[in-house]
Amino acid sequence: MLSTGELKKQAAKIRATCVQMAFDARESHLSSALSCTDLLAVLYGGFLRGTAEKSNLGRDRFIMSKGHGCSALYAAMAAYDIISPSLLKEYSRTDGALPNHPCRHALKELEISSGSLGHGLGIAAGMLYGMRLSGNTDSRAVVLMSDGECNEGSVWEAAMFAAAQKFGNLLAVIDHNGSQAVGTCSVIMGDTSLEEKFRSFGWHAVTIRGNDIAAVKTAFEQLPAGNNKPAAVIAKTIPGSGVSFMEKNIEWFYRSPSAEDLKNALAEIGAEPLG
Template sequence: MRAINAEVIRNLEAKARVLRGHILRMLTQAGSGHTGGSLSAADIVACLYFWEMNIDPQNPRDPNRDRFVLSKGHAAPVLYAALAEKGFFPQEMLSTLRKLGSPLQGHPDMKKLPGVEASTGSLGQGISWAVGMALGGKLDNRDYRVYALLGDGELQEGMVWEAFMAAAHYKLDNLVAIIDHNGLQIDGRISEVMSPEPVGDKLNAFGWEVISIDGHNIEEILKALEEARKVKGKPTAIVAETVKGKGVSFMENRVEWHGVAPKEEELKRALSELGLA
């Protein structure tokens, strides 16, 4: 097991800032897309792609690779940013987000872009993909791991809980579901639209190991992922408390930034706050 130290944490914090910069630039160029939930997941995705997962951009279909499923598919910009930074495709392609003919559409398409494991967008379906992948790994006696990132508003979907139940039934200890628990969805606060709370207690009741963390604390994220590797006989859920629009003061905890792209002046201000101007 690799050591988690101050240098590792600094490097991943820097990588998360770079991802946020990519997200903001590509959304501004596209003129549309989902800003808030992409920014809230950047620290988690940075830890997965640049520390945790066994993946090789030179061999994206390696049968022994770890799998990542972006169940909250509308947050595609954070996935595209990570894939480009990792070397799955040239970073110049990021400027084509949501353009006609681009493989970088508003939701991930596994048939068009290397490194995308599942075509997601209709909320609730991604975690079922992940359960199937994890079960397939068990049946094939492979030791890869599967990571699924869900939104907390997504937990309002009934099929999510069917997938959670199946994962526990099949003792999928190679599966980690990470809940981006930022408290907001397109129509407002999740507590007011249709509350899924208490998320951790419910997952625990469904037979999952539950770890609660600050989803912007790199050390906590890494330690939770390390702890999840030690869990045997059941899947692990990491409930990550996050801030929608994290990293940009005028976007943080603002529901209106769920599905709005920054304009040029807002981009300049945001990049300056991130130290990327």
């Protein structure tokens, strides 16, 4: 695992790249991309093992189930040399490798496509079953999800199944930014605790500050090893995190930055975009 300082630098690079990509492609979803940049920075910064090598059967499987935040995924993959930074200019381009929802047919480095919510966790559990049949109980499956995604019933079908199968090597990271497409999660689906929900489904669950690199790093490092419960890290994050005028403003779920927005955002982030 990289040091906290190094991880912070990587997170800043990923953030800056997200804003640049959204500007270049006239795309949106920055709220959701920026809220999970710190999580991705730490996951790829040493937590995930062998993820870059698709031919390595012993790799950890990483699934970006919240596909709408994929500019952060692409930027993180570039920041950690899983894809070439030169590929970033293909974001959202017709026939490019980086469509505006991840597609495995376009980018072979992905475990699965995403864009429709509520699938990643269940598919990860299926992958773990397959790995176990193949005698691989060391690899982990890590799924980055959104809190709005947890509205989907299929998430809870997967949660039941994973607990029943005792998949201790399954980790769900919930980007709990409190915001979904048309409002606030707690208003739409009730002001209840995701941590308690997962725990009552038989999971190990913790809630952390998800835009605090040190806290994220510690949480991942301190996950219980060798037990047979799947784990959920509920990461409380800020939509649009890292760019003050984008934070907690649902507009940035839909808006693309102007040239001035880009300039101001990059100045605030204090890092150069990749690519």
